[in-house]
Amino acid sequence: MAHEHHYDDEQYITLINENGDEELFEILFTFESDEFEKSYVLCYPVGEAEDDEEVVVHAYSYIPTEEGEIGELSPVTTDEEWDIIEEVYNTFIQDEEEEE
Template identity: 50%
Template sequence: MDHGQETMTIVDEQGNEHVCEVIFTFESEEYGKSYVLYHVLGEEESEDGDIEIHASAFIPTEDGEDGELFPIENDEEWEMVEEMLNTFLAEEEEE
């Protein structure tokens, strides 16, 4: 898993650009995809201080630059992503 203070820009359905902080990325051999978990900078926190975390599949380009994001399409994939997020958060709490 990679994590750090990386950012990326996404374009929403209305064509608006949003800068996002990458929380971490990982690859799944089972699904043959890479995944990125991120949050949109400037989004308001919930009343209890939580941020909304988004997840997408992506295919990195050969030169390692940003690839195209794809929606996660099935429940099994979502469960795997949620498990990876929970593991990541547990590790962060231990540090």
């Protein structure tokens, strides 16, 4: 059972891309997985959502800080984790479409 948490003050996150440049990402949503005892954040580069093109959504795992904020991000490495992320993402997209 995935729990979704929305941080109103944490809508943006800065990541370093492969070129070593800082890039601003907008947070789509975060959720926790009891199975892996980790939290996950899904985000996409700011400015790409205005186009109708396929937006590349990035997913990372993280351990929340004591304040409940997003801590250090780690790459997602296992297929099992990707399966859960995909499942939650697809549910999120369906919910969004139903609301429109």
